[in-house]
Amino acid sequence: NGLQYVIQDHKDVGGQAVHATLEVHVGSRDESAGEQGMAHLVEHAAFMGCDRSRAALATKGGQSNAETDYHHVSFETVIPNAAGLGEALGLLRQAGFEAELSKDVVERERLVVLREKAQMDTHDYAQECAALEALHSENVLGTQFPIGSSHLVQGWTVKQVKDFYKKWFRPANSTLFIVGDLAGRDEDVISKIEQTFGDVEVGVAPVRKPVHHIWSPKTPTIRIDPQSEESSVGRITLMSKQPVHPLRTRLDMRRYVAEDIAIRAVASRLQRASRALEVPVVAEADCLDSIREGCRVTSIRIGGTTVDGAKRGVSQAARVVEDVCSSPLDEEEVMALGQEYVKGLADMKEASSAEQLQMLMDLLLLGHTPVAPPDATKLATETVREVTPAEVMEGARRVFGGLLDERLRVYATGRGWTQSSILKAIDNGVREKGPRPQPLALHCHHLLGHQEASPPRVLDIDKNGEVYSTRLATGVKVRVVQSSGGPGNYRMRVRWPGGALKGRSSAHAAVASHVLASQWQKADGNVDAFMKEHSLSEPVMGQSLEWTEISVSGAKGVEAALEFVKFVLQTQVEAGAEGSAHVAKALASLEALESGRELSIEREGLDRLVGSMYPHTDVLREPKGLGQVREVTRELSWGDDSLLEIDMVGDFSSPQEAFAAADKFFGASKMMEDEPKAETAPTLPSVADSWTDDPQRVSMPKVANDRALVLLGGGMGKRPEWQVALLAEEILNSALFKRLREEARLTYDARGSFLVPDRPNTGTGHWTVAVHTDPADATQCAMETLRVVREQRMVDDSSLARAKAAVMGQLSQLQTANAFIMAMLDKPGGLDRIQQVTPEEVEAVFKAMRAGPRSAHVVVAEGEARNLCLVHLSTIAPPRKKGAEAIVKPKAKAKGKAKSKARAKAAATASVEGDPQEADVLIEACKS
Known part of the structure; x- marks a missing residue:
């Protein structure tokens, strides 16, 4: 039937994962003038209509996705091992060649595509499109983008969608790729391909028109x-x-x-x-x-x-x-x-x-x-x-x-x-005349002056999984992982206690990163560096709240990168209380950029959510100012070198090679030597500070009116282990997808996340859920999301097994791609701890979400239109009184004003605590 397939048996360093992808050779470049966005809509409807096949794949621990580009539509699957290949191929066959494209699915995904389009209608996206238009002014690549035209997407009939699918989604117009640990059983894989796809109808292969380019224009x-x-x-x-x-x-x-x-x-x-x-x-x-x-x-x-x-x-x-x-x-x-x-x-x-x-x-x-x-x-x-x-x-x-x-x-x-x-x-x-421009040197050249050679020292080396560690004579802790990381690179990170908690503001890291950028011109070496900025939307293992970090990569040798790190730190030490001379240049750079910075809807919404969760501090909030020189210096300071930790990843011949290089620059003498001062350890606000606030609306006229962001969040009663929190994230997000997309049929893009402090004495952490949706669905999204949070109680073995497979797959890819996750690997249990997590431990995380005395949520809408119902519940804790919960969904046939009233009624009958004073529900009536 013309289907091409490509197989590569590849032993993945991080595990036995197998990737199977069906690439259909059609994209936005193949659409006619009245079809802009059709490939994208067809991709959505074909993939999301495969409920049973996706469920079968999930039972094998598999994941799936789909995407559309200028030149192709791809349906993607990944499974933990080759045992799930049959289910993966079954999903690809159904999505690629036998999608039903029912009216219900098409209409639902039409709304999803329109929501994605509205979400992408930002100034940055407009600039990207304008740049492509300048590059491809003579062809459709500059005007026909995969996301499509909202006006056209709204008007297509189901028949038009099916006709497009029938024309392009053919075996002869597709290529199947299977890459992963096939254990040398190529013939078995080919047999499965023949069994799955051999009887697919041939059809008529479409003819693609070439894209017209002018390679030699007459004028720029x-x-x-x-x-x-x-x-x-x-x-x-x-x-x-x-x-x-x-x-x-x-x-x-x-x-x-x-x-x-x-x-x-x-x-x-x-x-x-x-x-x-x-x-x-x-x-x-x-x-x-x-x-x-x-x-x-x-x-x-x-x-x-x-x-x-x-x-x-x-x-x-x-x-x-x-x-x-x-x-x-x-x-x-x-x-x-x-x-x-x-x-x-x-x-x-x-x-x-x-x-x-x-x-x-x-x-x-x-x-x-x-x-x-x-x-x-x-x-x-x-x-x-x-x-x-x-x-x-x-x-x-x-x-x-x-x-x-x-x-x-x-x-x-x-x-x-x-x-x-x-x-x-x-x-x-x-x-311009003068000496020819010079390249960057292949190594840093004596940034630190003459380095006295010290005799090699015998170091005590510990091993925990993939991580080797030791302490130098100066007290500096060094961790090493042998991996090539990014092609040709050694990567390292130096960190010390500090971060946003130390400075009580996240603005310092922004200045500090520009301080490092200013030092590049002195560092005549092929190195790159950055200081991590702080934000609320940290992953579960994020640590920048409690640590100050500098990350460096060197493409020509670990000593060049280590010398640059030492140069940066030594410069800060020598600068003293007034800070580095580079601070002035950093401030000038930030001031130049400040006028062009605009907060996104999510950033602004998170700011307001954090303000209601933690009203007594601005630790986690987006920086509004540039900070002071002394504050920046404080962010860059530490009391004693024993507080420094250096992580290194690279293609070392042995761990000893890396430790010897670190000892050369950091083991001979201390930069800072002082007894740690008895300061009160900074902490995140406790769960008791997570106080509810009135719902807030943010109107941003420059952005489309048909977008809304629902934000929910709160403190946790108990600090979970990061491995358990990762699994809780995966299970929570699967539950959100099932409830909002598959059951309630809402158009949304939701993501729940946890922030778990690195050190136990800095707080219990908090959780957030962000839901991008249509304004018309925002109230119901808030209600359904709250129900998901409430109902996360029992975790069955199969759900936990799928979560473990998904999380391990993601982390294994990270580890293979850049091996720069030692902060996780070095914690008690490492990645092995994930496999040991029990359902009861994950259930305890969900209980911690509900245990706070107060929690908050905010609904934020963009645009000038005031047509959004805002509902505010005083708690997410489960009802104490029998019968206190009455969730009323709008009637299926409700339209216009009746539909709006039904949604308002659904919001008004939300679950609340038994206390009459807390049973008030604030509703802002929908306005057409």
């Missing part, structure tokens, strides 16, 4: 965002595009290696040039074969500053590109950058099955020939030895030349841009 295309004229923040993207050159022969490989070296050369020079500017500038250069556009896209993005600063960044970028395109690199740099490319390929041997699957899909979609990672590494190693500086220069012209001539495409935002000023900035950079 420049778009300046008119909506950003009031902003002083300057952002600009310089782009060009060219056809994808399929990678099929050794000559093709040689071209690609030369171009990759050129890209790395431009990127490193641009980083160094932007760091040397007097104003803060963030500049990035990249070139990739984009499956989204179906072509090769070169881009240089400049921002983080004012428009005038961005213009200087444009000139620097033009100068760097002109230099690499016209002057050969020296052979040593060509070889060094080529080795980085080889190492990146070599590290793919530890890629997860999910990463291997995505790579296979991308390669085939773009016409490349897939090569097994070991063979690709061998071929690349041989090719790098052969590539000459002249070939790299030619590669740079192919990749970046379009940024300096009529092939240029530009999208800019901010007050002060004009077409002539952009072209003038580029011309100034090309004409």
Whole structure:
């Protein structure tokens, strides 16, 4: 019947997961003028109509999803092992070729798609679309986005939806991918494929029209965002595009290696040039074969500053590109950058099955020939030895030349841009004389001055699962995991007690991160760094409330990254009470960005929710100011080096190699030595402070009217273990999906989460549930969500088993992808503790949610329309009196005003405590 399939037996480092994905070759680029968004709606209806197949997959611990892009619709499944492959393939067959597309499902998913569209109608999304329009002004990629047109989505009949499905969703127009631990049983897998798909009707394969591109336009295309004229923040993207050159022969490989070296050369020079500017500038250069556009896209993005600063960044970028395109690199740099490319390929041997699957899909979609990672590494190693500086220069012209001539495409935002000023900035950079731009050094060079060599020390090393740990002579704790992490990178984190609880404000981390950015220009090494900012929406294992963290990655050796970390910390110590000299530059950068910052609906809503939960502190709230220099210094300080903890991940030959490097920089002498002061340990507000507040409405006229956000939350009576809380999250979210989508048939996107403090003495933590929905459904969403929270009591073994499989799958992917979850691994029990969790322990978490004396929820609506029912319940605790609960759903046939009144009545008859004084329910009547 024409179905293609691709199988790769891949042993996942993190487990035995198997990924099966059906890719149907149709997307928004294939839609006619009256079908914009049809592929997206069909994907929703086809996938969500497979209730039984998805349930069967869940019994095997499997997960499923679906997505639509410009070029394809994909139905995705992942199972813990190959035993569930039959259920996964059954779901893919039904969704891909035999979806019923009933009227009920189509109408429900139509509302979901419209809600997603409204949710995406933000200023950032509009800017992304405008940039794509500048890049693809001559074809549909610049106007036909996968999310679709709300006007058209509202008008299609069920027959039109079915006709589109029948035309495109055919075996001959699809490819099946299976990647994972197949235990060498390829023939068994092929047999299952034949059994599942062999009798699917062939049908008529559709013909796809090619996308029209103008590769050599007569003049540059420049778009300046008119909506950003009031902003002083300057952002600009310089782009060009060219056809994808399929990678099929050794000559093709040689071209690609030369171009990759050129890209790395431009990127490193641009980083160094932007760091040397007097104003803060963030500049990035990249070139990739984009499956989204179906072509090769070169881009240089400049921002983080004012428009005038961005213009200087444009000139620097033009100068760097002109230099690499016209002057050969020296052979040593060509070889060094080529080795980085080889190492990146070599590290793919530890890629997860999910990463291997995505790579296979991308390669085939773009016409490349897939090569097994070991063979690709061998071929690349041989090719790098052969590539000459002249070939790299030619590669740079192919990749970046379009940024300096009529092939240029530009999208800019901010007050002060004009077409002539952009072209003038580029011309100034090309004409600028002087020494050629220099690349970043491959290592940090003596940032700390002369380092006296110390004799090797014997360290006591402990092992807990995948984590090795020791303490240096200075008291610094060091943890190590052997893993390549991101391709070619070593990653590390240094942290010490502090965080938002210490400074009583989350604004400090924002300043501190810019302090680090300012130090980059002194750190002449291939390292990157950031300080973690604090927010309410931390994952369950989030710790930035209680710790100050600096994360660093180094692509050329662990010592370069360690030296940079020591340099940053030593600089702060030497600066003393007044703080680093870089603080002034950090504040200037933040002030430039502040005028362009707007709170999102969720951020604003979370702010208000936290304000009602914790009225006596602003620890968790979004920073409204920049903070003071002394406060920033306090955030960056610690009392004694024994409070420091260093985590390292990398492709070490042995843990001893990593420990020796840490000992070289942090084991000889202390930076800070003092007895810890007897300070009162800062804590999160207790559950008793989680006090109810009146429901609040936030009106944001700049955003669409048809969006609402329901936020619920409260303190917990008892602090759970993080492993148990993770499983409770998974079970809670499954229950929310079942109740709101499958039973109540509401259009929503809900996510529940827990914040569990890292240390027992800093509080019990709290929970939140955020529900994005339509304003018309907001009241019922609030009621149904409260019911889900109330009813989370008994946890059966099968639900817990599915949650464990899902959580372990997610964490295993994280561990394989970047291995940077040592904060979890190092806690008592580690990941093994997840498998030991009992139903009673998860039930205790749900009990802790209900045990607070008070809880709060807020309903927030965007837009000017005042048509939302707000309902406020004084408690989420279960009713004490028999008969106190009377949930009344609106009648199915209620319409117009009758429907609104029915919803209001349903809200008014909500469950409440038996105390008459607490039984008041506040209702704001619906307004049409």
